[in-house]
Structure formats: C-alpha cells, structure tokens
Amino acid sequence: MTDDRTRGRALITLDRVEKRFGEVAALDGVSAEIMEGEFFSLLGPSGCGKTTLLRLIAGFDEPTRGTIAIDGKPMAGVPANLRPTNMVFQSYAIFPHLDVAQNVAYGLRRLRLGREETARRVTEALGMVDLAGYGKRAAHALSGGQRQRVALARALVMRPRVLLLDEPLSALDKKLREQMQVELRRLQRAVGITFILVTHDQEEALIMSDRIAVMFDGQIAQLASPETLYRRPVNRRVASFIGVMNFFEAQVTGEAAGLIELDVAGLGRIAIPAEQAPGGVNGASVSVGIRPEMLTLLFSESDRAEHEVSGEVVDAVYYGDMTYYDLRLPGAARPATVSMRNTAGRPILRPGERARVGWGRESLILLA
Amino acid sequence: MSLAAAEAPPAPRRRWLRLPGREARRGLALVSPTFLYALMLLAAPLTLVVLISFWTQDYLTLDRTFTLANYRTVWLDPQESPLYRLLMGRSLAISGLVTVATVLLAYPIAYFVAFHVERNKALWLFLITIPFWTSYLLRVFLWKVILGYNGVLNSALMGMGFIDQPLTFLLYNANAVVITLAHAWAPFAILPIYVALSKIDRSLLEAAEDLGDGPLRRFWRVTLPLSMPGVIAAALIVFIPTVGDYVTPRLVGGTDGLMIANMIQVQFGKANNAPLGAALSVSAMLIVAAISLLFLWLNRRFSRGGA
Numbered sequence: 300m301t302d303d304r305t306r307g308r309a310l311i312t313l314d315r316v317e318k319r320f321g322e323v324a325a326l327d328g329v330s331a332e333i334m335e336g337e338f339f340s341l342l343g344p345s346g347c348g349k350t351t352l353l354r355l356i357a358g359f360d361e362p363t364r365g366t367i368a369i370d371g372k373p374m375a376g377v378p379a380n381l382r383p384t385n386m387v388f389q390s391y392a393i394f395p396h397l398d399v400a401q402n403v404a405y406g407l408r409r410l411r412l413g414r415e416e417t418a419r420r421v422t423e424a425l426g427m428v429d430l431a432g433y434g435k436r437a438a439h440a441l442s443g444g445q446r447q448r449v450a451l452a453r454a455l456v457m458r459p460r461v462l463l464l465d466e467p468l469s470a471l472d473k474k475l476r477e478q479m480q481v482e483l484r485r486l487q488r489a490v491g492i493t494f495i496l497v498t499h500d501q502e503e504a505l506i507m508s509d510r511i512a513v514m515f516d517g518q519i520a521q522l523a524s525p526e527t528l529y530r531r532p533v534n535r536r537v538a539s540f541i542g543v544m545n546f547f548e549a550q551v552t553g554e555a556a557g558l559i560e561l562d563v564a565g566l567g568r569i570a571i572p573a574e575q576a577p578g579g580v581n582g583a584s585v586s587v588g589i590r591p592e593m594l595t596l597l598f599s600e601s602d603r604a605e606h607e608v609s610g611e612v613v614d615a616v617y618y619g620d621m622t623y624y625d626l627r628l629p630g631a632a633r634p635a636t637v638s639m640r641n642t643a644g645r646p647i648l649r650p651g652e653r654a655r656v657g658w659g660r661e662s663l664i665l666l667a
Numbered sequence: 668m669s670l671a672a673a674e675a676p677p678a679p680r681r682r683w684l685r686l687p688g689r690e691a692r693r694g695l696a697l698v699s700p701t702f703l704y705a706l707m708l709l710a711a712p713l714t715l716v717v718l719i720s721f722w723t724q725d726y727l728t729l730d731r732t733f734t735l736a737n738y739r740t741v742w743l744d745p746q747e748s749p750l751y752r753l754l755m756g757r758s759l760a761i762s763g764l765v766t767v768a769t770v771l772l773a774y775p776i777a778y779f780v781a782f783h784v785e786r787n788k789a790l791w792l793f794l795i796t797i798p799f800w801t802s803y804l805l806r807v808f809l810w811k812v813i814l815g816y817n818g819v820l821n822s823a824l825m826g827m828g829f830i831d832q833p834l835t836f837l838l839y840n841a842n843a844v845v846i847t848l849a850h851a852w853a854p855f856a857i858l859p860i861y862v863a864l865s866k867i868d869r870s871l872l873e874a875a876e877d878l879g880d881g882p883l884r885r886f887w888r889v890t891l892p893l894s895m896p897g898v899i900a901a902a903l904i905v906f907i908p909t910v911g912d913y914v915t916p917r918l919v920g921g922t923d924g925l926m927i928a929n930m931i932q933v934q935f936g937k938a939n940n941a942p943l944g945a946a947l948s949v950s951a952m953l954i955v956a957a958i959s960l961l962f963l964w965l966n967r968r969f970s971r972g973g974a
Binding site for chain 1: 868870871873874875876877878879880881884888889892893
C-alpha cells in the first residue's frame with residue numbers, strides 16, 4: 300500500500316478498527332495514522348463505511364473491535380463530549396432556537412471564559428468564516444452556505460485538535476461548493492488544525508486533501524496523496540473511482556531486469572518498469588490502465604509519439620475547452636477515451652474518421 | 668398604446684376571472700358540511716348562551732330586555748360574587764395542578780417512546796390510548812374504588828400494617844379530582860409532547876454532545892427548549908377542558924372539590940336561573956381564553972424560528 304505520509308507525528312491512530320451493525324460489517328479492520336495538521340479525506344461511495352469511521356472518531360459510536368487513539372490516548376469509553384474533536388454535520392445541525400452568536404458560543408459556555416472572552420472568540424470565529432456582523436441573525440434566516448459557515452465557526456471556536464467534516468459541501472450548489480472547497484483549504488492552512496473530511500466526491504477530495512483514504516466495503520483500498528492516487532491507483536476499482544480511466548486487457552509475457560513485458564490488446568507489445576504496477580503482478584491476465592489525457596491524437600503526418608496505433612473515431616463530445624473522443628482500436632474490447640485540448644488551429648474530428656493515437660510507456664499502469 | 672393594451676388581453680382576463688369563481692364555488696361546496704356543523708353546533712349555541720346572559724329570568728319566562736345585571740351579580744355582588752370567585756379560583760387552581768401534574772407525568776413517557784423505543788412505536792402509542800376504550804364514567808368510578816374508604820388503596824395499606832384507620836383525605840376532595848383528571852387526560856398530553864420530541868433532529872443532540880454537553884445539560888439546553896411547543900400544546904389541551912369539567916368534581920370531589928361548572932349546572936337546573944348560569948359560563952370562558960392567549964404567546968416565543 301502506498302502511503303505518502305506527510306511529515307509530522309501521528310495525531311490519530313486507528314488500529315484494526317471494526318464496526319458491526321448486527322451481521323453487517325460497516326468497518327472491517329481499518330488501520331491508519333492521521334498526522335498532526337494534515338487535511339485528511341475519507342473518500343468512497345455511499346455505504347463504504349466512511350461516515351461510520353468519522354462517527355467512531357467523534358465518539359458517537361464505539362468500535363466493535365480495534366482501538367482509536369487521539370494524541371496517544373485511547374478513546375475507548377470516552378464520550379463525544381470529552382473528546383478533543385468537533386464536528387461539522389452534514390445537515391449542519393444549527394440550533395433553531397438560538398441566533399448565530401448563541402450557536403457559535405454554545406460550546407464555549409461550558410468553558411466559563413467570561414462574557415468578554417466568549418464574545419471576543421465568537422467574533423473572531425465569525426470573522427474567520429466571513430460572517431462578521433451576523434451574530435444577531437436568527438438561525439432560520441440563513442442561507443445554506445451561511446448555515447455551513449456557522450457550523451464551521453461553531454466547531455472552530457472550540458479550537459479542537461481534530462475537526463471532523465461530514466460531507467459538509469454536499470448540500471451546496473456547484474458554484475458555492477467550488478468556492479468553499481478552496482476556502483476550507485485556506486482556512487485549514489491558516490488555523491493548522493487537523494481536518495478529516497468525509498466525501499463521496501473524488502474531485503473535492505483531490506482538490507482539498509493532503510492525503511486521501513479511498514474506502515470500499517468497510518476497508519481502506521488505498522491511502523495516498525492525491526497525485527499518487529491519480530497516477531498510481533492500486534487496483535481497477537480505485538482507478539475507476541478516481542477520474543476517468545481506459546482499461547485494456549493484457550497478458551504478462553515476461554519479467555526481467557525491473558521491466559514487465561506485456562501484450563496489450565489494442566496497444567500492442569510493450570515493456571513497463573515494475574513501479575508502474577503499484578498493486579504488483581498477480582497472474583498472467585492483467586489490466587492496463589491509461590488516463591484519457593495521456594493518450595494523444597496525432598493530427599499531422601509529422602507528429603510522432605513513443606508508441607502509436609491507429610483507430611476509428613466512434614464519438615466526439617465537444618466541451619468547449621476540450622474534446623473527448625471515443626476511438627475504436629483494433630483488438631481492444633472497448634473504445635478508448637482520448638481527451639484533447641482545443642488549441643488554436645486544431646481540427647475537431649468527426650465519427651467515422653481515422654486517427655492515429657500516441658502515448659508514452661510511463662503513462663501506463665498495470666492493475667491487478 | 669392604450670388601444671393595443673385594451674384590445675389584446677380581455678379574452679384571457681375574462682377566463683382568469685371565471686376560474687377562481689368556479690374554484691371558490693367548489694371550495695365552498697367542499698367546506699359547507701363542516702361549516703354547517705360548526706355553525707349549528709358551535710356558533711349557534713354559543714351565541715344563544717351569550718344572548719341569554721344579557722336577559723333575566725322572570726320565574727317561568729325569560730325577560731328579553733338587555734341588562735348587565737347578571738354580570739354585576741357574578742363579578743360585583745357583595746353576597747353572591749365571593750362564592751363564584753371562590754369556585755372559579757378553585758377551578759383554575761385544580762386545573763392548573765392537573766395540568767402541571769399531567770405534563771410532568773406525560774413528558775417522561777413521551778420522551779421514552781420518542782427516544783428509547785426503537786421498534787413498535789405505533790404499538791406503544793396504541794397502548795397509551797387503551798384507557799379510552801372504556802367510558803369516562805367507568806374510569807371515574809374506578810378511581811372511587813381505588814381511593815374510597817374501603818377502597819383498594821386503604822385496604823392494601825391497612826393490610827400491610829402501615830395504617831390502622833382508613834385514610835379519609837383520599838376521596839371526596841380536591842386531591843381526588845386532581846388524581847382522576849390527571850389520569851384521564853394523560854394521553855392528550857403525551858401525544859403532542861411525543862410529536863414535538865420526535866420532530867427534533869437527532870443531529871442537533873449529537874451537535875450538543877459534540878460541543879461538550881453531558882446528557883443532562885444537553886436535555887436542558889436543546890431537548891427541552893425544542894420540545895416546548897409540544898409542552899405548551901399539551902398544557903392547553905389539558906387546561907382548557909378541565910377548568911369546565913363537571914362530572915369529575917361531582918363524583919369524586921365532595922363539597923370542597925366542587926368547581927365552577929357545578930355551579931353553572933345548578934343555575935341552569937335547580938336554581939332555574941339560566942341567565943345567571945350563562946353569565947357565569949361566559950365569564951369563565953373569558954378567563955380561560957385570557958389564560959390560553961398567554962399560553963399561545965409563550966408558545967410563539969419558544970417556537971420562534973423553531974422546528
């Protein structure tokens with residue numbers, strides 16, 4: 300398993316964490332270390348156990364087996380109200396009977412900081428999320444984006460060791476969501492608190508995170524930096540969950556001197572370095588993946604690539620800045636998707652036209 | 668410009684005018700049974716009572732000249748008004764006690780069903796309504812059996828040797844009225860509180876816990892304030908009808924458990940003074956209405972921006 304650990308020390312240690320609801324295992328032996336000050340994401344489809352894991356860290360549920368330690372202290376039996384964590388809920392959970400300032404000050408009251416210090420910290424927190432002056436606003440008079448900010452301020456004002464975010468942006472519209480992704484990232488760098496984000500949106504995870512744990516069926520499939528996840532996914536499932544990936548059937552014909560020799564249906568014979576098989580080689584029949592942007596259409600006679608084949612355009616989808624082509628390559632089971640930037644003077648091919656496709660061998664990934 | 672504007676729209680405009688007319692007629696037809704029902708069974712009797720309260724009883728006939736004499740008797744008469752005031756005050760006090768006792772007893776039950784019953788919530792709510800399967804009179808008589816001189820409670824206490832003589836403060840006084848009414852009205856209090864509690868978003872409770880509250884503090888700061896609309900509704904539902912309750916004080920109240928409704932009944936019956944009874948009724952209604960408005964105002968305050 301690739302694990303590009305950011306520097307620093309582990310703040311949260313998950314050791315073979317298991318959670319069962321009756322017969323169903325929501326989490327099936329999850330082990331990981333989350334570093335101090337990092338932006339960590341739990342990414343996966345719904346039902347993969349990511350929210351369950353977040354709730355176990357928050358203390359709303361106890362693991363069936365395994366241990367969770369925060370800051371070196373085991374958390375078994377420690378209720379949510381005594382943990383150094385705070386949560387931004389998916390529904391935001393803004394108290395409807397309190398105004399914005401009272402919502403933000405909710406957790407501070409127990410700390411008995413005095414009226415002035417409380418007010419100062421509330422003002423500071425509201426300023427941090429760009430809601431300065433909204434203190435007297437009633438909770439129901441807020442828009443979705445504002446509620447999200449109040450929830451964030453309410454958690455940040457507690458100065459937790461870990462901030463847990465449960466799909467905090469899923470209820471916002473696209474534009475606001477993209478803006479908040481950048482803002483959350485900026486905020487996290489500014490306050491230096493460890494953020495753990497739960498999301499099903501791979502793009503969101505890639506944009507915001509230092510490291511991402513991709514989860515399927517209650518297990519971590521891969522834990523790595525966004526770049527490693529995208530470029531070196533460990534299996535087909537991770538590869539197709541993150542971004543678009545073309546898959547080709549391939550036979551392993553030999554292994555020698557750190558090179559794996561392959562016969563790829565549709566792309567031909569090729570040898571790739573062993574590090575381009577992050578999941579290792581299991582058996583002779585394998586899959587080879589290549590991203591659409593790693594394939595290039597060679598428009599003119601003089602264009603050359605390290606490897607090339609020719610095929611027929613099946614479909615062309617125009618996106619403005621990009622055109623996505625589906626190409627049928629002789630011997631390949633499915634058409635391959637190629638994305639091309641629409642630079643000046645570059646033609647748009649029509650279905651039925653023939654085209655040459657080129658690629659470099661470093662862009663191929665061998666997937667078990 | 669005026670010509671073009673005047674010429675173009677008339678046709679659709681007329682259609683638009685006709686449509687609401689047809690819909691209004693259909694709406695009227697739909698509500699008319701309810702409307703008639705309300706008119707005949709609520710508005711008409713109420714108007715009659717208000718009218719009678721301004722008339723006077725002249726032995727066998729009603730003198731229909733307008734007078735405020737009845738109200739003067741109820742509110743100001745030095746001989747009679749102290750008795751009415753005493754009965755009204757006692758009615759409010761007993762009702763108030765019943766309301767407080769009922770809501771306090773109902774809240775934990777509603778809380779339990781809302782938060783701790785995982786399956787079969789419907790069965791629990793159904794069980795709560797079971798006492799309604801028997802007639803109200805039967806339930807009142809059951810309390811007589813339990814609280815009476817030779818009743819279940821006294822026999823049990825004597826049997827266990829806690830007392831030598833039967834307790835006499837159990838039946839035929841205000842205590843008995845409070846106990847009986849509180850039991851009878853419990854489901855009416857449980858249901859609105861249950862509804863208010865189940866409407867509370869569970870993530871709000873988790874948020875309170877996440878922000879450092881233990882269970883007690885969380886209840887005090889989130890659960891209770893958010894369930895207040897249900898509590899106020901329950902209080903109103905219990906308070907309003909019990910002020911005017913007549914059967915219970917009559918059967919288990921003895922003499923110092925009598926309430927205003929018993930006096931109203933006497934005026935309409937034995938005393939043969941319907942106008943005075945009507946004036947008493949209207950006065951009681953106004954007092955209850957004033958108190959209810961206060962409740963509603965409280966309700967609005969607590970549910971401001973609420974669920």
